[in-house]
Amino acid sequence: xxxxxRLLRRNKMEEQLEKEMRFHLEEHxxxxxxxxxxxxxxxxxxxxxxxxxxQVKEECRDxxxxxxVEDFWQDLRYAMRMLRQRPGFAAVAVLTLALxxxxxxxxxxxxxxxLLRPLPYPQxxxxxxxxGHTETWNTKLYGEQNVAYPDxxxxxxxxxxxxxxxxxxxxxxVSGSGDPEHVEFQEISSxxxxxxxxxxxxxxxxxxEDDRPGAAPVAxxxxxxxxxxxxxxxxxxxxxxxxxxxxxxxxxITPAGFRLRDTEPDLMTPLGxxxxxxxxxxxxxPVGVVARLNPGATxxxxxxxxxxxxxxxxxxxxxxxxxxxxxxxxxQPRVGDVGSTLWLLLGAVGLVLLIACTNVASLLLARAxxxxxxxxxxxxxxAGRGRLVRQCLTESALLGLFGGTVxxxxxxxxxxxxxxxxxxxxxxxxxxxLDWRVLxxxxxxxxxxxxxxxxxxxxxxxxxxxxxxxxxxxxSVLGSSRRLHSAFVISELALAVVLLVxxxxxxxxxxxxxxxxxxxxxxxxxxxRMSLSPGVLGDPGRIRAAWQDVLERxxxxxxxxxxxxxxxxxxxxxxxTLGYWPTADVPPEKERPLSLATSVSPEYFHVMGIPLRQGxxxxxxxxxxxxxxxxxxxxxxxxxxxxxxxxxxxxxxxPDMGYGPFVVVGVVGHVxxxxxxxxxxxxxxxxxxxxxxxxxxxxxxxxxxxxxxxVRTEIAPLSEVESLRRELRGAAGDQVLYEVxxxxxxxxxxxxxxxxxxxxxxxFASLALVLACIGIYGVLAYLTGQRVPEIGIRIALGxxxxxxxxxxxxxxxxxxxIGTAVGTAAALAAGRxxxxxxxxIQPTEFSTFALTIPVLAMAALFASxxxxxxxxxxxxxxxxxxx
Amino acid sequence: xxxxxxxxxxxxxxxxxxxxxxxxxxxxxxxxxxxQVSRHVVQVPxxxxxxxxxxxxxxxxxxxxxxxxxxxxxxxxxxxxxxxRGQLEAETASWERLTGAVALILKLAEGxxx
Numbered sequence: 001x002x003x004x005x006r007l008l009r010r011n012k013m014e015e016q017l018e019k020e021m022r023f024h025l026e027e028h029x030x031x032x033x034x035x036x037x038x039x040x041x042x043x044x045x046x047x048x049x050x051x052x053x054x055q056v057k058e059e060c061r062d063x064x065x066x067x068x069v070e071d072f073w074q075d076l077r078y079a080m081r082m083l084r085q086r087p088g089f090a091a092v093a094v095l096t097l098a099l100x101x102x103x104x105x106x107x108x109x110x111x112x113x114x115l116l117r118p119l120p121y122p123q124x125x126x127x128x129x130x131x132g133h134t135e136t137w138n139t140k141l142y143g144e145q146n147v148a149y150p151d152x153x154x155x156x157x158x159x160x161x162x163x164x165x166x167x168x169x170x171x172x173x174v175s176g177s178g179d180p181e182h183v184e185f186q187e188i189s190s191x192x193x194x195x196x197x198x199x200x201x202x203x204x205x206x207x208x209e210d211d212r213p214g215a216a217p218v219a220x221x222x223x224x225x226x227x228x229x230x231x232x233x234x235x236x237x238x239x240x241x242x243x244x245x246x247x248x249x250x251x252x253i254t255p256a257g258f259r260l261r262d263t264e265p266d267l268m269t270p271l272g273x274x275x276x277x278x279x280x281x282x283x284x285x286p287v288g289v290v291a292r293l294n295p296g297a298t299x300x301x302x303x304x305x306x307x308x309x310x311x312x313x314x315x316x317x318x319x320x321x322x323x324x325x326x327x328x329x330x331x332q333p334r335v336g337d338v339g340s341t342l343w344l345l346l347g348a349v350g351l352v353l354l355i356a357c358t359n360v361a362s363l364l365l366a367r368a369x370x371x372x373x374x375x376x377x378x379x380x381x382x383a384g385r386g387r388l389v390r391q392c393l394t395e396s397a398l399l400g401l402f403g404g405t406v407x408x409x410x411x412x413x414x415x416x417x418x419x420x421x422x423x424x425x426x427x428x429x430x431x432x433x434l435d436w437r438v439l440x441x442x443x444x445x446x447x448x449x450x451x452x453x454x455x456x457x458x459x460x461x462x463x464x465x466x467x468x469x470x471x472x473x474x475x476s477v478l479g480s481s482r483r484l485h486s487a488f489v490i491s492e493l494a495l496a497v498v499l500l501v502x503x504x505x506x507x508x509x510x511x512x513x514x515x516x517x518x519x520x521x522x523x524x525x526x527x528x529r530m531s532l533s534p535g536v537l538g539d540p541g542r543i544r545a546a547w548q549d550v551l552e553r554x555x556x557x558x559x560x561x562x563x564x565x566x567x568x569x570x571x572x573x574x575x576x577t578l579g580y581w582p583t584a585d586v587p588p589e590k591e592r593p594l595s596l597a598t599s600v601s602p603e604y605f606h607v608m609g610i611p612l613r614q615g616x617x618x619x620x621x622x623x624x625x626x627x628x629x630x631x632x633x634x635x636x637x638x639x640x641x642x643x644x645x646x647x648x649x650x651x652x653x654x655p656d657m658g659y660g661p662f663v664v665v666g667v668v669g670h671v672x673x674x675x676x677x678x679x680x681x682x683x684x685x686x687x688x689x690x691x692x693x694x695x696x697x698x699x700x701x702x703x704x705x706x707x708x709x710x711v712r713t714e715i716a717p718l719s720e721v722e723s724l725r726r727e728l729r730g731a732a733g734d735q736v737l738y739e740v741x742x743x744x745x746x747x748x749x750x751x752x753x754x755x756x757x758x759x760x761x762x763x764f765a766s767l768a769l770v771l772a773c774i775g776i777y778g779v780l781a782y783l784t785g786q787r788v789p790e791i792g793i794r795i796a797l798g799x800x801x802x803x804x805x806x807x808x809x810x811x812x813x814x815x816x817x818i819g820t821a822v823g824t825a826a827a828l829a830a831g832r833x834x835x836x837x838x839x840x841i842q843p844t845e846f847s848t849f850a851l852t853i854p855v856l857a858m859a860a861l862f863a864s865x866x867x868x869x870x871x872x873x874x875x876x877x878x879x880x881x882x883x
Numbered sequence: 884x885x886x887x888x889x890x891x892x893x894x895x896x897x898x899x900x901x902x903x904x905x906x907x908x909x910x911x912x913x914x915x916x917x918x919q920v921s922r923h924v925v926q927v928p929x930x931x932x933x934x935x936x937x938x939x940x941x942x943x944x945x946x947x948x949x950x951x952x953x954x955x956x957x958x959x960x961x962x963x964x965x966x967x968r969g970q971l972e973a974e975t976a977s978w979e980r981l982t983g984a985v986a987l988i989l990k991l992a993e994g995x996x997x
Contacts, residue, residue: 006941016949019959020910020933020958020959021933023909023910023911023956023957023958024911024914024933049929050930051930052930055930056934059930059931059933060933060937062934063934063935063937063938065941
């Protein structure tokens with residue numbers, strides 16, 4: 001029999017052991033009887049010879065090697081009995097732990113989903129991202145470079161170690177039955193799904209024949225788009241979809257949850273069919289490249305190979321590819337800077353968990369002290385110290401497990417609302433789910449909290465001096481346990497101070513930021529992306545006319561005060577940064593100062609309510625053929641010309657615009673483009689505006705694709721959306737407004753992270769406050785309870801209630817003082833972390849402490865007042881008779 | 884009280900294996916045989932026999948079956964496994980080496996005293 005069988009067939013083992021012993025004894029006795037002994041005498045002698053059947057059996061049991069499991073099982077049942085006996089204690093401890101573990105599990109679930117889980121493709125560690133690389137490129141500012149389409153084709157053909165696929169982002173309008181809809185689609189190379197290792201839910205992937213100019217237009221639908229437009233019907237295969245006026249036949253549908261470059265595309269079309277000019281040249285770099293390492297190939301090989309290809313191309317195409325090479329890195333999910341926020345929250349939640357554990361530890365300790373006598377009795381009866389410690393630990397580990405189970409239950413309910421409440425969209429939100437990693441984490445955390453915090457009480461298991469303990473009758477409070485209790489309370493208070501101060505800092509920050517002037521008048525302004533009818537996009541003249549038409553039509557809508565078009569507007573993702581120079585001797589690209597460049601129609605400044613400081617706004621006279629003009633903000637005026645008063649009439653060179661120089665005709669107020677919180681710390685704050693009407697033909701189409709309209713209304717802006725939509729639909733009915741916001745929403749959203757953090761830290765801090773108060777109450781109630789006879793004597797000798805209350809409060813005041821002092825020091829350190837991680841937050845101020853610490857001190861004093869008052873009402877007669 | 888020396892450490896296992904090597908046998912018979920062969924020489928406490936048997940069984944050196952005795956009673960019969968046989972040979976060899984060496988040393992010591 002192996003170990004498992006021996007363990008699981010315990011009853012059978014016992015039965016056989018019993019039978020074997022009986023057989024031995026009977027055989028021996030029979031023999032003795034045969035030799036002439038009496039029956040009783042024979043039995044006695046047989047037993048003597050064997051040396052006590054029970055002892056022999058016990059030794060045989062030890063020989064099985066399953067003993068510790070059986071002991072463990074016994075401990076477990078004993079622990080269950082103990083918990084059942086004190087349901088109140090068990091409930092408080094389990095709930096406290098459940099709150100701590102539940103909150104940590106929610107946070108860890110999110111951290112796990114967003115930061116730790118691998119990409120949702122098979123063998124994700126073999127996937128590689130390929131980027132273009134030049135020495136002059138500022139990766140920090142602009143992110144990684146993509147690859148030119150011809151370069152992509154060359155790499156794909158030449159590489160032996162990589163299977164390379166590419167995709168580009170695009171957007172367009174799907175029309176046909178119903179309202180036209182703005183969609184985001186990706187053009188992909190035909191091998192993309194093979195490289196990713198993804199199988200379509202239905203239909204087929206693109207074939208090599210699809211992936212070239214002139215092939216029949218085909219499309220693969222994203223799962224959500226398919227659900228929306230075809231309600232998930234298989235009829236979609238073979239049906240057609242009108243995208244930007246062109247008919248595409250649907251050949252495939254992606255599986256649910258499919259993500260490509262961290263978004264779910266509405267549609268996909270073959271990249272090779274696109275004949276756009278920017279795809280023919282090696283100048284622009286639009287293609288996002290993903291590759292899979294071929295079997296046996298390593299990343300190092302791939303890198304060497306790519307840099308070799310890069311060198312060859314650089315020699316061959318000096319104009320476009322000089323100094324350009326390619327680099328490969330393991331493909332990682334892009335989550336932006338959300339990581340620091342998540343780790344911050346996980347840290348904060350860890351503090352709450354610590355407080356919860358400390359609470360449970362002090363509860364356990366109080367119980368351990370009152371069980372001292374029981375343990376001493378058991379030790380006196382022969383239980384080893386190790387065995388007693390093990391048994392205490394089993395009990396606290398069981399508590400931890402129960403707490404953990406309830407906590408995971410809470411977390412399972414809690415993480416969805418958390419994700420939904422995340423400001424903006426949480427990247428990879430679809431990956432946030434309970435998985436084995438999360439369960440392992442929670443199991444680990446709950447066991448660790450159970451065992452670690454059960455350790456202090458468990459180690460009190462008696463070692464020597466048993467008779468002292470037995471005589472004291474469990475009434476003495478040994479100095480060490482009182483100190484341990486105080487240490488628990490002090491650390492709880494200190495942790496609570498940290499969370500309270502953090503919440504206070506966030507609250508003050510939010511107040512300050514909300515009162516900042518955004519630089520625009522955000523009341524009654526509607527902003528919305530807009531795409532023109534695909535029919536006009538071929539000709540710059542028609543595009544300009546179409547925008548003019550849009551402006552005129554929108555102006556006619558009742559309730560509209562003024563209207564403008566703009567390519568990037570404040571407090572929203574998206575910007576265009578360009579280097580500038582105030583004189584004609586422009587230095588090389590890397591040395592030019594940077595500015596935000598915004599293309600606008602003349603009314604823009606009125607719509608946004610941006611104040612004019614010097615000179616004039618744009619007018620209808622600033623058009624093609626006239627001298628290029630620009631308007632700059634305070635910041636740019638200061639940087640380039642040393643102040644607004646000198647700026648008007650000066651000229652500004654912006655080489656990347658391809659025309660100019662621009663005559664500065666006006667200086668306007670600075671706009672908090674990067675949001676209320678972010679603007680002060682932003683790297684590029686200078687702002688430069690130029691008229692859309694003067695934009696050269698070659699840019700007009702690209703700019704049009706980025707355009708938004710901004711409308712100042714006389715009534716609530718959102719009530720205008722429907723009439724604007726109707727009015728601007730265009731002759732062909734295929735012009736769309738999308739991503740509609742009010743500026744008030746955007747301003748508020750720009751503080752969403754701060755507000756969200758404040759809310760969470762508020763919750764954590766309140767939890768910490770409540771837990772710390774429960775902790776201090778519990779400890780004082782216990783300590784005071786132990787002192788009842790002493791207090792009884794004091795009262796019998798004439799102590800007044802007031803002095804008894806003071807006796808108890810003095811104890812807690814000491815703990816509160818030390819706790820807040822330690823907490824203040826820790827909070828100062830934590831404040832520095834917050835300052836680094838959260839935009840717009842102020843360094844810790846004295847007033848934050850002055851506001852938060854009294855709250856904690858008052859609450860803690862109140863919690864200790866209850867046991868103190870009870871102590872003052874002790875009846876001396878009863879107290880002295882006790883025990 | 885008889886003057887018997889205790890069994891040297893580890894030799895009980897060897898003796899048990901040797902007894903069982905003669906053929907399947909139950910615990911009481913092993914105890915009897917050990918007592919016969921070792922009478923007046925070494926003390927084999929019956930009480931440590933069974934734990935030793937169980938330990939050897941768990942280590943896979945012995946196997947056991949429940950069979951009827953000649954008197955028609957059911958008893959647990961132990962027999963050697965292949966592993967047990969190997970262990971017996973190895974331990975016998977090492978025992979002989981040890982006793983040989985000890986005897987040699989004792990003889991030398993006597994020679995030295997002469």
